[in-house]
Amino acid sequence: MTHDDHPRDDGPGQAAADERTKPDDGSPRTDGGRATDGGHAGATGELPATGPAEEEHHGFPPMSSVKRWFVTTNHKDVGILYIVTSLLFLVFGGVLALLMRVQLWAPRAAGEGILSALAYNQSVSIHGLIMVFWFLSPFAFGFANYVVPLQIGAKDLAFPRLNALSYWLYLFSGLLLGISFFQGGSFAGGWTMYAPLNIPAYTPSIGASTAILALLLFVVSVTVSSVNFLTSMHRMRAEGLTLRKLPLFTWSILLTVWMMLFAFAALLAALMILSADRLAGTTYFAAADAGGSLLWTHLFWFFGHPEVYIVFFPALGVMAETFQTFTGRRLVGRKWFIASMLLVALQSFVVWMHHMFLTSINLQIKTLFMATTIGISLPFDLMVFSLIYTTIKGRIRFLTPFLFSFGALLLFIIGGITGVFLGAVVLDYEFRGTYWVVAHFHYVMVAGVTALIGGLYYWYPKITGKMYDEFLGKVHFALYFVGFNLLYFPMFVVWETPRRVFEYDPAFAPWHKVATVGGFVLGASFLVMFYNLYTSLWAGEDADSSPWAHSTTAEWAIPSPPPLENYPGIPSYGDGSLSFLDRLGGSDRAADGGEVTDGVDVAGDHATDGGVADDRRATDGGTVATADPATAVERAGGKSHEHDAGDHGEGHGPSHASIWPFAVSVGAFLTLLGLSGLQEGAFAPGLEGGLYMALTGVGFLVGMASLVAFGRERFHGLEGPFGESWPFEGIENTKTGVWIFLASDVVLFGAFIGSYVFMRVASGWTTWEIVPGDPLPGLMNTYLLLTSSFTVVLALVAAEKGSRGGVIASLLTTFLLGVGFLFNKGIEWDHLFHEGLWLDTNVQASTFFLTTGLHAGHVIAGLIVTLYLIVRAWQGAYLEDSGSIEYFGLYWHFVDIVWLFLFPLFYIL
Amino acid sequence: MIGGGTLLGAPLIAAQTDIIPRGSRSAVFNQIYWVFLVLGTLVGVIVIGYMLYNAYKYRAGRAAGSERSAESGEGGPALGELPQGSGGGRKLALSFTLSAVIVISLILWTYGTLLYVESPPDAEESMEVEVIGFQFGWEFVYPNGNTTTGTLRVPTGERVRLRVTSRDVFHNFGIAELEAKADAIPGQYTDTWFIANESGTYQAQCYELCGAGHSYMNATVVAMEPAAFERWYANTTPANGTTNASPEDAATTTASTNHGAKADVAAAPGATAPRAAALETNAAEASAERSLAR
Structure with missing residues (x-):
C-alpha cells in the first residue's frame, strides 16, 4: 500500500514520501510555512505561469495568451473550454426556463404574459435542446476531458487535434443555435422534434432549419469525440489499469462514450433525413401513408433513451468517486456497481418504445418493452444501495462536493421511484404528456446536474490550483436544494397539467407559482456559484496536489493544476499502486527529479512558489526532453516521430498546438449557416438567398482548405500502448479509431436502411414501386466498387513491397474506378430526373436518392482521401509506413460492403 | 417469444381476478395510482430516511478537523491505490432482491390490468x-x-x-x-x-x-x-x-x-x-x- 517498499525507482518524492502514501510530494498544509505564505497568492494570479520559457520549448503560448485557447489541443485546456462553454449554455437554457416559468405564473390566454404562443414553444424546445445537448453532456465531458486521461495515466487523448475539433464544432453548433433565433424564430416543435411538425410545412422559419443543422453539427462533434475517447481509453491505459481496475468515473465515461457512439449515430441519421426533408424537399416525415411520423419516433427514441443514461452516467461516476472520498470508505459492491452500469448500457438500446406506449404499437411489443424497462430500472436500485451502504461506518465530511453528490442521490431516488410509476403501462397511459413526466425526468436529469456540480467543486482545486470558498459553496447547495424541490416537486402535485401548454386549470395556479419561485431560487443559487468560483481564482487559498483526504485516483497525485505533460514520469500501477516510472534514465529526469527527490526542497519549493512551482515544473521538469535538441525541435512541430521511436512515450514531445480544428469548425459553421437558407433544394431568389448561397460557398472553401491544411500539418500525437490496451493491443491508435468510427457508421447506414425498410413495410412491401426501374447501372456499379476494393489491396501490397510505382498505379486505378462509379450514378440519376423523378416526388424516390446519396457522399469522401494519398505517394510516402493506406482501405471496403446491401435492397427486391 | 409475456399474464389474471383492478378507466387508474403512491412514498421515506440517518450517524465530528487529519483515519482509501471495493455484498444483494421483488410484483400486478384495458371484454357492444x-x-x-x-x-x-x-x-x-x-x-x-x-x-x-x-x-x-x-x-x-x-x-x-x-x-x-x-x-x-x- 505504501510506496516505500516499492522496488522500482519511482522517482523522487516517493522515497521521502510520507506515511500518507502520497506518490506526490507536497502537502503544503502540513507544512506550516505554507499557510503564512500569502505572498504569492497575488503572484499566482498570473495563471499564465507558464512563462516564455515554455513558449520557447513547445511553440505553445501560455495560458494568459488568447492565442493559446484557439490553438490548444491539450486535453486539460480543452476540458476547461468545455466546462466554461457548457456553463454559458446552462445560463442560456436557464434563462429560457425562467421565461417559461414567468409565463406559467398564471394560466394565460393567448397574447397574455411575456411570451407569445410561438415564443413559448420556442423557449420550451430550445430549453430542452440546450440543457440535454449543449449543457449536460458537454459539462460532463469537460470533466471527462480533464480527468479521464489523468485517471488512466495518459498524457493526452489519442487524437489531440480531434479533441480540439470536437470542442470547436460544439461551440460553433451552439452559436448556430443562438443565431437561429434571429432567422424568423428558432425551432418550436419541442426537443423531441416530433414529425411532421418538424418539417417546413409546419415550422417554416429558416431559424428552425438552422436549429436542426446546429444539432447535426453537434452530433458530428460528439461522434468525433466518441471515437477519440474510446481509442484513448482502450489503448492508452497505464500499466496495471485493466478495465476492471479503472476508477469509477472513468468507467462511467467509458460506458457513456460507447453508448454515445451508437446512439448518436442513430440521431445523426434522423437529423440527416430531417435536414434533407427541410432543405432538399425529401418526403420522409411528411409521408403519412408510409408511417413517416412513427418513423421519427423510432429513430428519435432509439437515440433518446440511451441519451438519458448518456447524460446521467457521468453523474453516477462523480457520485461514486465523491462518496468514496468524502466518506473515507471504498465503494460497497464496486464489482456489482460496474456490472450494473454495464448492464444498463447494453439494455439502454432495447427500451426505446416505452416512450411510444400510446402509439399504434401492439400489445406484444408493449409487453416486451415494459419488461425491458423494468429490467433496466433494477440495476439502478443496486447502484443506489451501493452508494448508501458506502456511507455506513464511514467518517463523512460534508464538504460542498459531497453535499451536492449526496443531494443528487436523494433527488435521484425520488426520480427513480416516480419512474416506476411510468413503467406501469396503465399508469403511463395517463401520465403521457403531463407534468408527471416533466417532474420525473427533471428529478432524474437535474439530479445528474446536481452531482456534476459536485464534480465541479470537487475538481475545481485541481483545475485552478485554488480552493473555492467553502461557506459560499454550502450556501450554494442550500439555495440549490431548496430551489430545486420548490421548482420540481409541485409539478408532481399538479401533474395533470399538460406539458408545454401555458393555459392550464386555474386551480393549479398556486402550485405553479411555487414552482416559479423555486425556479428563481435555483437560478439565484448559480449566481452564488459563479461569484464563488470566479473570485476564488484570485482570492482562493492555494490548493495542494490533493486537497481531499482519501482521494485515490491519479489526478490527485500530481500538482494542482497539473503540468502540461501531466506526470513526472510514466504512471504505472504495475505493482498494485500508482508510481511514476522513469524509463529514460536518470539524467533526463534530473530536472524533474531535482525538484521532487528531496522532500525538503519540495516542500520549500511549493511553499515559496505555490501554483507557480507547478507550472514551472511544466516548463522545466515536464520538458525533460529538452536535453535532446532534436526532440525540442520536434516539439515545435517539426519532425516526424520515427527517429525517437526507441524512446518511450516520455521523450516523444507531443505537439500541443494547431489552429486547424478551429478553422475547420469555422468552415462547417459558415457552410451550415448558409445551407439553412435552402428550401426545396433551392435558395430563395433575391439578396437574402444570394447571401445564404455565398455563405455556403465561402464556408465550404474555408472548411475544405482547413481540412487539407489539417491533413498536411505535422502533428505529433501520442501512440500507445503504455500498459493496458485490452482489447486493442495489436492495433494502432489510428486503426482502432477507424474501426470505432466505422462501427458508428454501421449504425448510421443501419438507420437509413432501417428507415427505408420501415417505410416500405408500412406502405406495403410488394406494392412499393421500385424507383430505379433499371437495375443495370446499379449492377455495373457493384462491379466497379468491388474491383476498386481489390485495387486498394494491391496498393497496400505494393507499399509493403516498397514499390512506389505500384502504389501510385493501384491508387490511381482505385480513384478512376470510384470516379467511374460516380459518373455512372450521375448518368443514372440524370436519367431518373428526366423521367420526372426528383427527391420530393414521392417517398420511394426520397428514400432511393437519399440513401444512395449518402453512400455516394461516402464514395466522394473516399475519393478525396485517395487523391491526397496519391499526391503523398508521389512524394514517396507510405513505403515504410503503409498505415494510412491500410486505414483508408478499411474505410473503402466498408463503403463497398454497404453498397452490397443497398444494391439488392433498392434495385432488386 | 414476444407473446410470452401475454401468455404468462393470462393465467395470472385468471387466478387473481379479484385483485386485478377493472371497471372504468378512472377507477382502474385511481386504484393503481394510489397503491403506487402509497408504496412509493413508503419506500421513498424509508430509503431516504435510512440514507439521512446514516449520513448523520457517521458524520465526521467537528473534532476531526481539517481534510488532513481526516486522512489519518485508518484503512480508508489511499491515494494511488488501485480501485477496489468494500465488502458488504450480501447486504447489497439482499436489498437489491427486495427492491426487485417489490418492483416486479407491482408491475406484474398492473400487467393484468393492462391486458384488461387493452381488450375490454365487451368491446363489440x-x-x-x-x-x-x-x-x-x-x-x-x-x-x-x-x-x-x-x-x-x-x-x-x-x-x-x-x-x-x-x-x-x-x-x-x-x-x-x-x-x-x-x-x-x-x-x-x-x-x-x-x-x-x-x-x-x-x-x-x-x-x-x-x-x-x-x-x-x-x-x-x-x-x-x-x-x-x-x-x-x-x-x-x-x-x-x-x-x-x-x-x-x-x-x-x-x-x-x-x-x-x-x-x-x-x-x-x-x-x-x-x-x-x-x-x-x-x-x-x-x-x-x-x-x-x-
Missing part, C-alpha cells in the same frame, strides 16, 4: 367514434357518419371506443378526468376507450406539442344520459351534423380560447396565410359547437 386531430382542434365522426368539431357527445355508463388519428401533425387526444388518452398520428389509427359514469362536461386536450395553438387545442366531451343521447343521436345526419349555427354567430361569440389561439397563430411569422385561414374556419366551427353545447 360499445360505440365507436373516430377522432381526427388537426391544427388546432378535434373533429369527431360518429358511426352514422355525423361529424362534429370541438364537441364529443357520449352516453353515460357506456363504453365508448375512440379511433384516433390526425389530419396534419402528431397530436395526442386526452380526456384527463376520464383517463383516456391516445396519440393522434397522421396516417395511423390508435385505439382507446373510456366510460363516463357521470353526466356532465369534461375537457379534452392535446397532449403533444403541435404548434402555436397547442395550449388551446381543446374539445368538450359532453356525457349525456343514455336516453337524451339517443334522442340527440337519432336526429343527427351525416350531412350537416348538429351544427346549424351560422358563421356570424360563431364570429360574435365572445373571445373563446380557440379564438385566442387563432389570433396568435395568425400573428406568428411562420404561419402561412392559407393555414391561418383554415384555422380561422376551424376555430369558428369550434366556437359554434361550444355555444351550442351550452
Whole structure:
C-alpha cells in the first residue's frame, strides 16, 4: 500500500514520501510555512505561469495568451473550454426556463404574459435542446476531458487535434443555435422534434432549419469525440489499469462514450433525413401513408433513451468517486456497481418504445418493452444501495462536493421511484404528456446536474490550483436544494397539467407559482456559484496536489493544476499502486527529479512558489526532453516521430498546438449557416438567398482548405500502448479509431436502411414501386466498387513491397474506378430526373436518392482521401509506413460492403 | 417469444381476478395510482430516511478537523491505490432482491390490468367514434357518419371506443378526468376507450406539442344520459351534423380560447396565410359547437 517498499525507482518524492502514501510530494498544509505564505497568492494570479520559457520549448503560448485557447489541443485546456462553454449554455437554457416559468405564473390566454404562443414553444424546445445537448453532456465531458486521461495515466487523448475539433464544432453548433433565433424564430416543435411538425410545412422559419443543422453539427462533434475517447481509453491505459481496475468515473465515461457512439449515430441519421426533408424537399416525415411520423419516433427514441443514461452516467461516476472520498470508505459492491452500469448500457438500446406506449404499437411489443424497462430500472436500485451502504461506518465530511453528490442521490431516488410509476403501462397511459413526466425526468436529469456540480467543486482545486470558498459553496447547495424541490416537486402535485401548454386549470395556479419561485431560487443559487468560483481564482487559498483526504485516483497525485505533460514520469500501477516510472534514465529526469527527490526542497519549493512551482515544473521538469535538441525541435512541430521511436512515450514531445480544428469548425459553421437558407433544394431568389448561397460557398472553401491544411500539418500525437490496451493491443491508435468510427457508421447506414425498410413495410412491401426501374447501372456499379476494393489491396501490397510505382498505379486505378462509379450514378440519376423523378416526388424516390446519396457522399469522401494519398505517394510516402493506406482501405471496403446491401435492397427486391 | 409475456399474464389474471383492478378507466387508474403512491412514498421515506440517518450517524465530528487529519483515519482509501471495493455484498444483494421483488410484483400486478384495458371484454357492444386531430382542434365522426368539431357527445355508463388519428401533425387526444388518452398520428389509427359514469362536461386536450395553438387545442366531451343521447343521436345526419349555427354567430361569440389561439397563430411569422385561414374556419366551427353545447 505504501510506496516505500516499492522496488522500482519511482522517482523522487516517493522515497521521502510520507506515511500518507502520497506518490506526490507536497502537502503544503502540513507544512506550516505554507499557510503564512500569502505572498504569492497575488503572484499566482498570473495563471499564465507558464512563462516564455515554455513558449520557447513547445511553440505553445501560455495560458494568459488568447492565442493559446484557439490553438490548444491539450486535453486539460480543452476540458476547461468545455466546462466554461457548457456553463454559458446552462445560463442560456436557464434563462429560457425562467421565461417559461414567468409565463406559467398564471394560466394565460393567448397574447397574455411575456411570451407569445410561438415564443413559448420556442423557449420550451430550445430549453430542452440546450440543457440535454449543449449543457449536460458537454459539462460532463469537460470533466471527462480533464480527468479521464489523468485517471488512466495518459498524457493526452489519442487524437489531440480531434479533441480540439470536437470542442470547436460544439461551440460553433451552439452559436448556430443562438443565431437561429434571429432567422424568423428558432425551432418550436419541442426537443423531441416530433414529425411532421418538424418539417417546413409546419415550422417554416429558416431559424428552425438552422436549429436542426446546429444539432447535426453537434452530433458530428460528439461522434468525433466518441471515437477519440474510446481509442484513448482502450489503448492508452497505464500499466496495471485493466478495465476492471479503472476508477469509477472513468468507467462511467467509458460506458457513456460507447453508448454515445451508437446512439448518436442513430440521431445523426434522423437529423440527416430531417435536414434533407427541410432543405432538399425529401418526403420522409411528411409521408403519412408510409408511417413517416412513427418513423421519427423510432429513430428519435432509439437515440433518446440511451441519451438519458448518456447524460446521467457521468453523474453516477462523480457520485461514486465523491462518496468514496468524502466518506473515507471504498465503494460497497464496486464489482456489482460496474456490472450494473454495464448492464444498463447494453439494455439502454432495447427500451426505446416505452416512450411510444400510446402509439399504434401492439400489445406484444408493449409487453416486451415494459419488461425491458423494468429490467433496466433494477440495476439502478443496486447502484443506489451501493452508494448508501458506502456511507455506513464511514467518517463523512460534508464538504460542498459531497453535499451536492449526496443531494443528487436523494433527488435521484425520488426520480427513480416516480419512474416506476411510468413503467406501469396503465399508469403511463395517463401520465403521457403531463407534468408527471416533466417532474420525473427533471428529478432524474437535474439530479445528474446536481452531482456534476459536485464534480465541479470537487475538481475545481485541481483545475485552478485554488480552493473555492467553502461557506459560499454550502450556501450554494442550500439555495440549490431548496430551489430545486420548490421548482420540481409541485409539478408532481399538479401533474395533470399538460406539458408545454401555458393555459392550464386555474386551480393549479398556486402550485405553479411555487414552482416559479423555486425556479428563481435555483437560478439565484448559480449566481452564488459563479461569484464563488470566479473570485476564488484570485482570492482562493492555494490548493495542494490533493486537497481531499482519501482521494485515490491519479489526478490527485500530481500538482494542482497539473503540468502540461501531466506526470513526472510514466504512471504505472504495475505493482498494485500508482508510481511514476522513469524509463529514460536518470539524467533526463534530473530536472524533474531535482525538484521532487528531496522532500525538503519540495516542500520549500511549493511553499515559496505555490501554483507557480507547478507550472514551472511544466516548463522545466515536464520538458525533460529538452536535453535532446532534436526532440525540442520536434516539439515545435517539426519532425516526424520515427527517429525517437526507441524512446518511450516520455521523450516523444507531443505537439500541443494547431489552429486547424478551429478553422475547420469555422468552415462547417459558415457552410451550415448558409445551407439553412435552402428550401426545396433551392435558395430563395433575391439578396437574402444570394447571401445564404455565398455563405455556403465561402464556408465550404474555408472548411475544405482547413481540412487539407489539417491533413498536411505535422502533428505529433501520442501512440500507445503504455500498459493496458485490452482489447486493442495489436492495433494502432489510428486503426482502432477507424474501426470505432466505422462501427458508428454501421449504425448510421443501419438507420437509413432501417428507415427505408420501415417505410416500405408500412406502405406495403410488394406494392412499393421500385424507383430505379433499371437495375443495370446499379449492377455495373457493384462491379466497379468491388474491383476498386481489390485495387486498394494491391496498393497496400505494393507499399509493403516498397514499390512506389505500384502504389501510385493501384491508387490511381482505385480513384478512376470510384470516379467511374460516380459518373455512372450521375448518368443514372440524370436519367431518373428526366423521367420526372426528383427527391420530393414521392417517398420511394426520397428514400432511393437519399440513401444512395449518402453512400455516394461516402464514395466522394473516399475519393478525396485517395487523391491526397496519391499526391503523398508521389512524394514517396507510405513505403515504410503503409498505415494510412491500410486505414483508408478499411474505410473503402466498408463503403463497398454497404453498397452490397443497398444494391439488392433498392434495385432488386 | 414476444407473446410470452401475454401468455404468462393470462393465467395470472385468471387466478387473481379479484385483485386485478377493472371497471372504468378512472377507477382502474385511481386504484393503481394510489397503491403506487402509497408504496412509493413508503419506500421513498424509508430509503431516504435510512440514507439521512446514516449520513448523520457517521458524520465526521467537528473534532476531526481539517481534510488532513481526516486522512489519518485508518484503512480508508489511499491515494494511488488501485480501485477496489468494500465488502458488504450480501447486504447489497439482499436489498437489491427486495427492491426487485417489490418492483416486479407491482408491475406484474398492473400487467393484468393492462391486458384488461387493452381488450375490454365487451368491446363489440360499445360505440365507436373516430377522432381526427388537426391544427388546432378535434373533429369527431360518429358511426352514422355525423361529424362534429370541438364537441364529443357520449352516453353515460357506456363504453365508448375512440379511433384516433390526425389530419396534419402528431397530436395526442386526452380526456384527463376520464383517463383516456391516445396519440393522434397522421396516417395511423390508435385505439382507446373510456366510460363516463357521470353526466356532465369534461375537457379534452392535446397532449403533444403541435404548434402555436397547442395550449388551446381543446374539445368538450359532453356525457349525456343514455336516453337524451339517443334522442340527440337519432336526429343527427351525416350531412350537416348538429351544427346549424351560422358563421356570424360563431364570429360574435365572445373571445373563446380557440379564438385566442387563432389570433396568435395568425400573428406568428411562420404561419402561412392559407393555414391561418383554415384555422380561422376551424376555430369558428369550434366556437359554434361550444355555444351550442351550452
